[in-house]
Amino acid sequence: MKIPGGMLLSGIALDRSSAIPLYRQLYLQVRKQILEGRLPGGTRLPSTRTLCKELALSRITLLNAFDQLTAEGFLAPRTGAGTYVSDEWEGRDAAADAPRKPPRLSSLSQAVHSLRSEHFGGVSYDAWAADCPTSFLPSHPAYDAFPMPVWKRLVDRHLRKPNKAQLGYGELKGLQRLRESIVEYVFDARGIDCSPDQVVITSGAQQAFNLLGMLLLNPGDSVWMEDPGHIAARIAFQALGCQLVPLRIDDQGLDVQQGLRECPEARLAFTTPSRQHPLGTTMSYARRQELIDWAGRGQGWIVEDDCDSEFRYVGRPLPALHAMDPWQKVIYVGTFSKVLYPSLRLGYVILPEALVEPFCAIRAVMDRSPSTLHQATTADFMQDGHFLGHIRRMRTLYQARQASLVESLQRHLGGFLRVAPVEAGLHLMGWLDQAVDDDALARGLAEHQVYTYALRDYCIRRYLPPGLLLGFAATPEEQAEQRVQEFASALRSLGYLR
Numbered sequence: 238m239k240i241p242g243g244m245l246l247s248g249i250a251l252d253r254s255s256a257i258p259l260y261r262q263l264y265l266q267v268r269k270q271i272l273e274g275r276l277p278g279g280t281r282l283p284s285t286r287t288l289c290k291e292l293a294l295s296r297i298t299l300l301n302a303f304d305q306l307t308a309e310g311f312l313a314p315r316t317g318a319g320t321y322v323s324d325e326w327e328g329r330d331a332a333a334d335a336p337r338k339p340p341r342l343s344s345l346s347q348a349v350h351s352l353r354s355e356h357f358g359g360v361s362y363d364a365w366a367a368d369c370p371t372s373f374l375p376s377h378p379a380y381d382a383f384p385m386p387v388w389k390r391l392v393d394r395h396l397r398k399p400n401k402a403q404l405g406y407g408e409l410k411g412l413q414r415l416r417e418s419i420v421e422y423v424f425d426a427r428g429i430d431c432s433p434d435q436v437v438i439t440s441g442a443q444q445a446f447n448l449l450g451m452l453l454l455n456p457g458d459s460v461w462m463e464d465p466g467h468i469a470a471r472i473a474f475q476a477l478g479c480q481l482v483p484l485r486i487d488d489q490g491l492d493v494q495q496g497l498r499e500c501p502e503a504r505l506a507f508t509t510p511s512r513q514h515p516l517g518t519t520m521s522y523a524r525r526q527e528l529i530d531w532a533g534r535g536q537g538w539i540v541e542d543d544c545d546s547e548f549r550y551v552g553r554p555l556p557a558l559h560a561m562d563p564w565q566k567v568i569y570v571g572t573f574s575k576v577l578y579p580s581l582r583l584g585y586v587i588l589p590e591a592l593v594e595p596f597c598a599i600r601a602v603m604d605r606s607p608s609t610l611h612q613a614t615t616a617d618f619m620q621d622g623h624f625l626g627h628i629r630r631m632r633t634l635y636q637a638r639q640a641s642l643v644e645s646l647q648r649h650l651g652g653f654l655r656v657a658p659v660e661a662g663l664h665l666m667g668w669l670d671q672a673v674d675d676d677a678l679a680r681g682l683a684e685h686q687v688y689t690y691a692l693r694d695y696c697i698r699r700y701l702p703p704g705l706l707l708g709f710a711a712t713p714e715e716q717a718e719q720r721v722q723e724f725a726s727a728l729r730s731l732g733y734l735r
């Protein structure tokens with residue numbers, strides 16, 4: 238097949254100001270045309286003379302590109318007959334034109350995809366203006382207040398002496414020094430008495446939830462979930478084929494009696510006792526006892542998600558559920574995402590001894606262990622005394638940020654949203670009138686760069702009024718007024734306020 242020179246030439250655009258040499262640009266573009274089927278196998282290319290003339294290239298540049306394409310099997314020169322696209326690329330044109338079928342996915346992948354794929358689309362901050370704040374985004378700590386100079390010094394300390402401990406595969410359970418620091422911290426702060434051998438470092442709490450699901454649950458098993466509750470954990474269990482048993486939250490936390498009535502044989506209960514996510518309730522002592530009794534009597538495990546217990550502004554924190562459990566049925570999951578920063582991807586799980594080895598086996602298959610450099614830096618940060626100081630400073634900062642945001646919200650938006658200070662955590666609940674669709678509202682606000690989460694997303698069944706989760710940690714006090722005014726003006730543009 239001979240093609241007119243124009244067909245190849247029209248697809249070639251060389252950039253003479255680029256740092257990429259011309260022969261390489263030509264090579265890449267011809268290769269792309271062949272791979273995409275636009276130059277099918279058997280196509281005869283225009284003569285080198287025509288190509289040199291039309292593309293204003295020297296012969297040596299052209300031959301350099303063609304030699305490489307020939308060596309890689311894309312082109313086949315035929316003596317005395319010109320240069321052809323190799324026959325093996327025949328039929329590519331048909332493939333390229335055929336409608337692309339969606340790939341065949343596993344049931345697990347389909348489940349995750351259909352459940353809430355948009356929730357996990359990830360956030361691209363590229364589209365945000367440089368000063369666009371994470372203002373109302375729940376779950377984000379104050380990046381502006383992170384002690385980067387100290388962190389950098391600690392990272393540098395390790396980078397200066399690269400060795401196998403830093404750059405090789407890390408210990409399967411995670412760095413021993415970090416596990417020791419965690420043991421000391423959870424003993425002092427959460428009343429948990431455990432050994433470093435029971436601690437396994439994970440890639441954030443989310444990996445711990447997935448691994449625990451794989452470790453303990455079979456398809457069809459029932460799982461008590463807080464309703465409303467942590468979306469990502471819920472999806473992890475659902476994707477494994479588990480049946481969710483949504484349990485209401487009242488002023489004492491998870492309704493254990495409802496669980497006992499509806500599904501006493503559940504295999505696992507997922508709970509956030511220190512600060513119910515997202516409502517903010519602290520689970521009462523009596524409820525904790527009921528929950529632990531349920532697990533102790535039967536086959537059930539409790540997964541305690543303690544993601545931000547550090548940030549409590551009122552009263553003393555109750556000890557972790559784990560600290561009250563005489564049966565070794567509570568599995569504690571902690572994370573550095575809130576107390577340090579989420580992209581660190583460091584979490585940890587404190588396991589009953591009998592689960593440590595099976596958990597590590599699954600962990601090894603998934604991805605070995607998180608970056609040793611970050612584990613070592615975090616261990617230094619804890620051991621050198623920065624960690625507790627950072628928590629204290631952030632607690633004070635968040636308390637002040639919460640107060641100024643609540644004040645501005647009540648003053649400007651009191652007629653639209655009901656907000657009250659929270660005892661713990663990084664976000665407020667903004668309660669709305671029954672008629673408002675919180676999901677549509679959150680989507681509308683996001684179009685105006687006001688980022689909130691709708692309560693509806695967190696709910697399995699609807700029994701609560703609509704609401705928005707409003708993060709306060711990332712809004713400096715002096716910006717609260719302006720951010721709330723932007724919020725109000727977005728509401729006006731969307732027709733919610735006059």
Ligand SMILES: Cc1ncc(COP(=O)(O)O)c(C=O)c1O
Pocket residue numbers: 376440441442443444467509514542544571572573574579583584
């Ligand atoms: C309730 C809850 N648990 C745990 C996490 C932490 O997840 P990770 O450690 O994977 O960042 C989050 C994150 O937002 C959360 O909201």
